[in-house]
Amino acid sequence: MSAVYLPIFVMLLFSGALAGGMLLFSMPFGPYNPTRVKSEPFECGCRSIGPNRVRFSAQFYILAILLVVFDIEAAFMFPWAVLFSKLGLAGFIEMLVFIGVLVLGFVYLWRSGGLDALDK
Amino acid sequence: MSELFTFIQGRWDPAVTYPQIVWPALVVAYGVFAVTFASLFAGITSWYERRVAGRMQCRIGPNRVGPQGVLQWLADGFKAFLKEDLVPKEADGILYRIAPYPVFVGVFCTWVILPYAPAVVGADLNVGVVFLMAITALVVAGIIMGGWASNSKWALLGGVRSAAQMVSYEIPVGFALLTAVIPAGTLSLQGIIAAQGGAPWNWMVFHSPATFIAFFVYFTAALAEGNRTPFDLPEAESELVAGYNTEYSGMRFIWFFFAEWANLYVIGAVVAAVFLGGWRLPGVGIEQQAASLWLQFAGACLFVLKALVLVNVIIWLRWTLPRLRVDQLMIMCWKYLVPAGMVLVVVAVFWVFVERGMPGFARWVAFLLCATGFFLVGLMFWRAWYNIKYGGDRLYLKFMV
Numbered sequence: 001m002s003a004v005y006l007p008i009f010v011m012l013l014f015s016g017a018l019a020g021g022m023l024l025f026s027m028p029f030g031p032y033n034p035t036r037v038k039s040e041p042f043e044c045g046c047r048s049i050g051p052n053r054v055r056f057s058a059q060f061y062i063l064a065i066l067l068v069v070f071d072i073e074a075a076f077m078f079p080w081a082v083l084f085s086k087l088g089l090a091g092f093i094e095m096l097v098f099i100g101v102l103v104l105g106f107v108y109l110w111r112s113g114g115l116d117a118l119d120k
Numbered sequence: 121m122s123e124l125f126t127f128i129q130g131r132w133d134p135a136v137t138y139p140q141i142v143w144p145a146l147v148v149a150y151g152v153f154a155v156t157f158a159s160l161f162a163g164i165t166s167w168y169e170r171r172v173a174g175r176m177q178c179r180i181g182p183n184r185v186g187p188q189g190v191l192q193w194l195a196d197g198f199k200a201f202l203k204e205d206l207v208p209k210e211a212d213g214i215l216y217r218i219a220p221y222p223v224f225v226g227v228f229c230t231w232v233i234l235p236y237a238p239a240v241v242g243a244d245l246n247v248g249v250v251f252l253m254a255i256t257a258l259v260v261a262g263i264i265m266g267g268w269a270s271n272s273k274w275a276l277l278g279g280v281r282s283a284a285q286m287v288s289y290e291i292p293v294g295f296a297l298l299t300a301v302i303p304a305g306t307l308s309l310q311g312i313i314a315a316q317g318g319a320p321w322n323w324m325v326f327h328s329p330a331t332f333i334a335f336f337v338y339f340t341a342a343l344a345e346g347n348r349t350p351f352d353l354p355e356a357e358s359e360l361v362a363g364y365n366t367e368y369s370g371m372r373f374i375w376f377f378f379a380e381w382a383n384l385y386v387i388g389a390v391v392a393a394v395f396l397g398g399w400r401l402p403g404v405g406i407e408q409q410a411a412s413l414w415l416q417f418a419g420a421c422l423f424v425l426k427a428l429v430l431v432n433v434i435i436w437l438r439w440t441l442p443r444l445r446v447d448q449l450m451i452m453c454w455k456y457l458v459p460a461g462m463v464l465v466v467v468a469v470f471w472v473f474v475e476r477g478m479p480g481f482a483r484w485v486a487f488l489l490c491a492t493g494f495f496l497v498g499l500m501f502w503r504a505w506y507n508i509k510y511g512g513d514r515l516y517l518k519f520m521v
Binding site for chain 1: 143144147148150151152154155158159200201202203204205206207208209210220221224225228229231232242243244245249250251268270271272273274276277280283284287288290291294295298301302305306307361366367370371372375450451454455458459462465466469472473
């Protein structure tokens with residue numbers, strides 16, 4: 001069955017080769033003359049003030065953690081969805097409990113303001 | 121032809137069906153075909169979209185290079201070829217240089233599972249839908265890499281915004297696909313297509329109220345995941361210069377956009393396969409279609425046509441809707457689409473029992489939903505016609521300019 005996965009590796013190779021090959025191919029054509037001004041970070045025409053690795057809102061991390069929670073939960077639901085017709089009513093009730101726990105967490109998240117992350 | 125049928129059911133092993141040399145050769149041929157298809161599609165769409173945008177904004181658009189400007193994308197490519205590939209001095213050189221690759225590869229690799237006909241598909245993975253979500257997650261990695269490595273405030277903000285948006289909208293995408301997977305009972309795209317029928321009322325979108333709404337949830341979330349308007353905040357020119365690709369130039373800059381345009385076809389093809397019947401022809405069984413080369417070809421044409429219609433809708437939306445604010449974007453995902461997705465999954469499961477208990481009722485609901493869907497499309501066209509006729513909108517329906 002592993003032969004089914006061969007096209008993925010071929011496609012990874014081909015698309016990577018296309019991107020890299022075109023970049024290599026374009027190298028001799030373009031000029032390469034990095035001056036001081038050109039190498040500066042872009043700042044709408046004025047001098048860049050302060051460090052460029054600026055701090056960004058920690059709320060982005062909350063979003064990232066939420067993704068992990070909800071995506072892993074989706075990963076559990078996919079195999080269940082495939083086998084659902086074989087699991088019957090018992091599987092349905094168990095998954096309802098699973099989704100129920102998740103919804104409780106979601107409601108807590110909503111009430112505690114975690115979803116208003118970027119609402120500013 | 122029974123081997124083709126088992127192929128559709130996801131129980132097909134190429135190593136058994138084909139001799140050891142033929143299968144790798146077929147795979148390489150498919151790889152060449154897919155890379156060419158994706159590149160041509162991305163290139164031509166870049167021209168087509170600007171052309172459509174021109175017509176929608178009462179201007180002409182690119183029409184100089186080649187007949188009707190159809191070779192504009194080649195000219196743009198050559199121009200990018202002759203540009204300096206600049207790496208800012210304080211940028212993280214390695215990350216900056218490799219950032220376009222995950223974006224490019226992540227979009228192009230989805231071509232492996234996009235089906236065309238019963239026997240024409242790169243790999244009919246039994247985890248197709250999960251593979252789709254997994255490989256497109258590479259795009260997020262590439263964008264946040266590029267945004268951070270650029271050492272520019274605009275690129276950093278654009279990259280972080282983009283990552284937040286794409287990971288958030290991955291959840292509604294998952295739920296909406298799950299809603300379609302439950303009635304189909306398989307994750308393979310070919311299997312999901314095989315579970316549908318050729319006639320519109322047998323499509324997955326009209327299968328139950330849950331899938332009907334899931335269609336819209338998926339389409340919205342896929343637009344946001346692909347950074348398309350009205351969700352193109354990562355590249356909001358008016359606030360972020362250009363977003364995560366601010367510092368990029370030359371071919372590396374082109375690859376980001378190449379991937380974005382190629383992604384249009386991915387969205388269209390996945391919606392067509394999962395919700396709109398894929399390559400199924402009305403009144404033709406799967407085995408019958410798999411047995412005939414012509415029917416396969418017709419199915420492939422129908423599939424690509426459905427995908428292209430959806431691509432047109434996406435382009436049309438881009439030049440119609442204004443951009444959302446960043447907080448509206450997040451609220452839309454977390455407070456509307458995610459809860460909707462949870463409810464949809466439960467309703468979809470409930471509908472499986474309804475189908476078993478009352479097949480007649482389920483059938484009538486499918487007909488009703490189908491009629492509703494076509495009524496809505498018809499209503500839209502009627503409104504457009506009405507506005508043109510009575511609203512005083514002046515329209516120059518000259519095809520060539």
